[in-house]
Amino acid sequence: MAFTFRNNYLHCEDVKLKDIQTKLEQCYSESASPVFIYSQQQLEDNIKAYKDALGQIPNQTTVNYSIKANSNPELLKIIKDAGCSLTLVSGNELRLALKLGFDPKKILLNGNGKTRWETTLAVKSGCLINVDSDFDLRQAIQVCHELKVEANILLRINLNIDVNVHPYVSTGMAGSKFGIDEDQLDNILDIVKNTTYINVVGLHCHLGSTIEDLVAIRLCMNNLKNLAVDLNKLPFVNLKCINIGGGLNIDYYTRGDDTKSCHHETDSQLEAVNTWIKSVSGRNGIAAQMSNVHQSYSNKECTRSHWLNTLRAGESELNVDLPESLNKEHFPNPGDLIGELKEVNFDKSFDIIVEPGRSIVGNTAVLLSTVLGCKESGNIRFIITTGSMTEVIRPSLYGSYHHIDLIEPSRHSRRYLYNVVGPVCESADFLGKERFLNTPHVGCGLAIWDVGAYCYSMASNYNLRGRAAEILVSGSTWRIIKKPESFEDMMTCYSC
Incomplete structure (x- = not known):
């Protein structure tokens, strides 16, 4: 693991x-905090995991990193040097990819609403284009005719598969703004059949982000495989690649048990444990101890780790299995994903593209912030930090969990249940709720884990806050790969 504690x-x-x-x-008095800290080794390890897994199938394969997860050019250079390409969703992302020297023939431009200049740039560059609708296709045809240049396109198919993720990151269900419904496909093919300059070379499906359901992924792959076989029977279709879109989730919870309260537990989980404890009550003293600790946990008086350790001690002593829902959740890794791909067994003539984003960069970074102070209101304690929703919006936007901990020993020994919040003038400005933390001193460093994906790329200047610096660590050295945004930087677009 790239982030570890040594001597506290x-x-x-x-x-x-x-x-x-x-x-x-010392260097940036006004904008020293917060700051994103990235591990180069973790990034390289994550890419290698995909490369190693893809080596187990006979097809030609490409890892197309989803640039929207994090577009820092220095990170993209590492990704390029590792032999990956990119999937893009905007013309400016394409400009950046070309500037950094990515091979345009392997770049894929996605998007449900490409503007004309973006499609024109993609056609001129010779990159692959995902077609998302009939109007998207017609625009590509018009541009190709004007330029008298052929374009290689993939059809993005909406297979109406539910992967049970937050609705904001679900992209493969009926009613989504993304993709071509299967019952609209004949119309798309009629348009393709009667035109020139357009080569249909592949199929694409994107189910969503934070995916953990491998059954749904396999269903998607099988449907694409069957559809590809059928479409290749048409004389004007020559499918050569299958693009498996959608990103795996990462284990945001792996470090959390030492700080989490029952706020992060479901009612059904607590009730299942309560029922289990009642079923073993009276056997010996450990049952009473478990009941007391479970009550303490339900009252938010102890951490999840203390609760779990007590329950597991009881499980061992009583030789009675805990409820299955308490078993540590397995988050699918690249090997699991490619294992499904291997089982589906696409013909070797198809090139395979995968589009990881979060699972490439998510766990490579923490947001390092500084504690400004602590306060109480009613029965709620707050830690106010320099970090906020303008750097890490996922908790506010999706209700997402990020592990939070102090980066150094606190000068205070008391441990309380805290909400960790930022200074932004918004009640939704929180980074984590109900976390057991030692009371930090003013100036104490505090880290928010797993912020490499969809954090800096979704950052804002709300409250006229400058966007944070980004730092890359490699071994025992570090360097700034994006300077902190100053007031003058923010004013450059204005006439004042």
């Missing part, structure tokens, strides 16, 4: 984060 101080690889915090305070 958090390190990224071999660099103490407190040292970075101190140095930045």
Whole structure:
């Protein structure tokens, strides 16, 4: 793991984060905090996991990193050097990809609403284009005719498959704004049949993000396989590639049990444990202990780790299995995904594209912030930090969980249940709720984990806050790969 504690101080690889915090305070008095800290080793390891897994199938394969997850050019250079290509969703992302030297023939431009200039740039560049609708196709045809240039397109098919993710990141269901419904496909094919300059070379399906359901992924692959066989019977179709879109989830919870309260537990989970404890009550003293700790946990008086350790001690002593729902959840990894691909067994003539984003960069970074102070209101305690929803919007937008902990020993020993919030003038500005943390001193460093994906790329200037710096760590060295945004930087687009 790239982020580890050594002598009670958090390190990224071999660099103490407190040292970075101190140095930045000396160099950037106004904008030293917060800051994104990335691990180059973790990024390279994540890419290697995909490359190794894809090596198990006979097809030609490409890892097309989903650039919208994080578009920092220095990270993209590492991704390019590892032999990956890119999937893009905007013309400016395409401009960046070309500027960095990515092979345009392997770049894929996605998007349900491409503007004419974006389609024109894609056609001129010779990159692959995902077609999302009949109007998207007609625009591509018009541009190709004007330029007298052929374009290789993939048809993005909406297979109406539910992957049980947050509705904001579900993209493969009927009623989604993305993709071509299967009952609309004949119309698309009629348009293709009667035109020139357009080569249909592949199929694409994107089910969503934070996917954990491998059964749904296999269903998607099988449907694409069968559809590809049928379409290749048409004289004007020559499918050569299958693009398996959609991103795997990462384990945001892996470090959380030492700080989590029952706020993060479902009612059904708590009731299942309560029923299990009642079923073993009276056997010996451990049952009474479990009942007391379970009550304490339900009252938000102890951490999840203390609760689980007590329950597992009882399970071992009583030789009675805990409810299955308490078993540690397995988050699918690249090997699991490619294992499904291997089972589906696409013909070797098809090139396979996968489009990971979150699982490439998600766990490569923490947001390092500084504690401004603590306060109470009613019966709620708050830690106010320099980090906010303008850097990490996922908790506010999706209700997402990110692990939070102090990066250094606190000068105070008392441990309380805290809401960790930022200084933005918005009640939705929180980074985590009901976390057991030692009371931090003013100036204490605090880290929000797993912010490499969909955090900086979704950052904003709300409240006229400058966007944070980004730092890349490699071994025992670190460097700034994006300077903090100053007031002057924010004013450059205005006439004042």
